[in-house]
Amino acid sequence: MEKKERMITLNVTSTLMKKEAKTNRNGWPSWIGYAAMIWSVLYGGLHLYWLLGGSGYPFGNDGMGLFAAMVTYLPAQVGGIIFVTLCLMGIGIGLVMQRPQYNSFSRRFAFAYSWGFSLALLLFIPDTRLIAAMAYAFLFKFDFNWQMLNQIICIIGALFWMMAAVVYQRKARHACEYCGRNDDGETSPWIRWGRWLTMIAVLAPIPYAFVRFTWALDIPLGVDPQFLRDFSTANPMARLTEWVFGSVCIIGSLLTLGLIQKWGEVFPRWFPFIGGKRVPIMLAVIPASIVAIAVTAAGFVFTFGIIATSLHLGPIDNILHSQGWGAMGPMIFWVPWGVALGLAAIAYYYRRRGRCSRCRRG
Template sequence: MNSTSPLMKMDTEKGLKHWPSWIGYMAVVWSLLYGAMHLYWLIRGEGYPFKNDSLGLFSALVTYLPARVGGIVFVILGLLGIGIGIAMQKSWGRMLPRWLFLTYAWVFAAALLLFIPDISLIAAMAYAFMFKFAFNWQMFNQIVCIIGALLWISTAVVYYRRTRNACEYCGRTEHDKPSLLLRWGRWITIIAALAPLPYALTRFAWALNIPLGVDAQFLRDFSNINPMANITEWVFGSVCIGGGILTLGLIQKWGEVFPRWFPFIGGKRVPILLAVIPASIVAIAVTAAGLVFTFSFFAVTFHLMPADDILLSSIGGAIGPMLFWVPWGITLGLATIAYYYRRRGRCLHCGNDHNA
């Protein structure tokens, strides 16, 4: 066993280094399996994951589709994904315009990221700081969909790079100029760091029993429902402030090199993925939840959904600060990409080292 483990490690590293050659097939397999699951739910009608009545206004947007319609849509998308995914890997796929493939990949990925998740993922992240952990079938399904979206995004990126004769691994060519994202990365990061402030300030005010933006009765009802409301508000507000500070690390020296006072790792370079992976996860969860909040805000404001008088009078303070969440998530995602581009260095495959 010990004599073969180095060989197994080398095979694993080789596979990871050659990810552009197999990522598209992973997207095809995902589409096949997930489409098959929806076909099962369509036929049997048991276990359909897009129904979570307990969330009410804060349910995922896909829940507004009838279960049968949703099942048919996903079966069709799965079938299309199999054909389009294989065509993107084969030379005969060039018979069709590349914009058709790219449009499908990006639209499918965006739908999986924005219309499937509800507020559960971001809530679970926040409650984890209070050592409260919750996980259910709906959340697992959302994670599966996010994985599928990331596979299709990666597939689209590789296909786009391949068809423009760029390096499939880094996307650079010999004559690339610095991208607009790098030039504006600093300002984008600052916006991402400031975006959660309205939500944090509202939560701090509620923790102090100040009905900022809401009816006093709304705040009393909220406290009655959640006996630990004050603690929850302090934690949620503090998490947002802490997240904003960490976001600034994407443009600060301490985001690239650990401060000297850090035990054991002080003065060492921050691994790129240590910043990129958590920031990307938060960006996805915040954007998806922000879309749900934004939809709920306008649906209640324009009386498209039923709501009592207290909620109607408090909608601005209760959900209004979350209108910043979509721009928060988007700018955090862009800031993360800019950070990665700035730090990635020379490509081991094409040899280019300029930022583009």
């Protein structure tokens, strides 16, 4: 009898070990570093192709003036050399990040590269087209081109490198690669700051929505009245556009509030079919993250354009020069909006995540 029980215990243990080994092989921390390296190989090769004279170079100003992506200010040859160099560095640094030893210099350099490259891909590559496409989709107007696809590819690369940096950082401090927890049981700082971050993300889009609503009511807040008349003449759906854009911001603010409210964790009971059920974490995190990236990137471009124009660092944009704060002023809040929304989504995730399936902490 005792021998039989021992055999059962061994079988159960063996099954659990096999399951854990399979989880270790298939979990995202095991492959995210390789994904970042593969992305660097492919995107670096693409830039090498453009550098050698290939067609399809995506970083053109296209008449967007100060509101084009930052990378468009670089000559094509210079931009190509920079990208090829950074991607080659990424391959080497990615290999370093796979090593179990953590030399102090190499660790810091890997952190600096991973986060720096990620932020550059998020802030210097996208322009205002992504957020515009998302907004006009609510008017059933869909526009997509190669430049926008390239921006999405760069955002994906940025996310790969960010996640690889997170895993590497967790390894370096001997924490669980999957959840980041260690034996000290310390609460994540994102949870402590989550409420404040969420409130910033809720309030930041309101100035933009308010201006749009006043324009929809034919009140030329912050702009020349002739500007509204010309806009309405050029666009028969101008009033509807203003109502939709303003409403999208307000609805987004209300949904953002759900990141710190009970109804953001459990569907209200009056919801058909799903009332009373728990809200899937990723149902909130993924949309919030997508909007956060698009808003932050566009806000960075707008803010740079406004500052550059104010300091006469570039040609005076007609809209900025003639229409004053009403046309572009509310976009100053977009960077805080996007950053706060992204961090609030992270705080929501950390607050709601359960016990880690890998380390059993939590």
